[in-house]
Amino acid sequence: MALGDDITLLSRAPLLSLLDEEALRLLAFAADRRNLHAGEVLFHRGDPTDGGYVVVEGALALHARPGEPAFVAGPGDLVGRTALFTSMRRPATATAQSATSVLHVSASLMRRMLEEFPQAASRMHAVVAAELTATVEGLARVRERLVAMDAAS
Numbered sequence: 001m002a003l004g005d006d007i008t009l010l011s012r013a014p015l016l017s018l019l020d021e022e023a024l025r026l027l028a029f030a031a032d033r034r035n036l037h038a039g040e041v042l043f044h045r046g047d048p049t050d051g052g053y054v055v056v057e058g059a060l061a062l063h064a065r066p067g068e069p070a071f072v073a074g075p076g077d078l079v080g081r082t083a084l085f086t087s088m089r090r091p092a093t094a095t096a097q098s099a100t101s102v103l104h105v106s107a108s109l110m111r112r113m114l115e116e117f118p119q120a121a122s123r124m125h126a127v128v129a130a131e132l133t134a135t136v137e138g139l140a141r142v143r144e145r146l147v148a149m150d151a152a153s
Contacts, residue, residue: 003028006056006103012076013054015084016105018123023113030112031103036096047090049083051106058100062092072097084110 006028010016019027033056036042042053042060053060055077061070062079071092073079079094084107114121 006031009056009076010054010103013078015078015081015124015127016054018127019113019117019120023117023120026116027105027109027113028103030109031105034102034104036100036102038096038098038100040096040100042094042096042102043090045090045093049080049086049088049090049107051104051108051110052078052080052084053094053102053104054078056101056103059097060094060100060102061097062094064092083107 003025007021007024010019010024010028010031016024016027031054034042034053036058045064055073055075057075060073060077060079062073063070073094079102080090082088083090084105087107114124
């Protein structure tokens with residue numbers, strides 16, 4: 001795939017779409033491409049993170065727990081978004097469903113991007129902060145329902 005194709009793909013990925021053309025060009029140039037065979041594991045649940053992955057071609061099945069349905073990530077999807085910003089353990093195992101190609105964006109590359117493109121960093125901060133606020137509000141509503149159910153029994 002040509003650099004221009006990678007830039008277009010990255011521009012469609014959630015969160016990365018907030019980067020401008022110059023930042024996307026740098027990201028596309030510096031990201032590592034990895035090709036997987038069908039059934040090959042990209043990472044296992046519990047592995048330490050080393051950044052995120054954008055699916056270029058094919059599909060990754062993400063299994064959080066045995067017996068639970070997998071989430072399938074396809075072209076343009078960003079897998080491991082939180083791992084772009086912080087070290088953690090992988091919450092799922094990612095397995096290629098078919099011949100699959102991914103771009104690996106390391107946390108150090110993402111830090112470099114945020115330092116060199118502060119406007120993008122500000123936009124990403126606003127989006128992530130809004131999502132976290134919505135999550136906290138949703139959890140508060142669940143807590144209220146659980147307390148009400150407990151009081152009723």
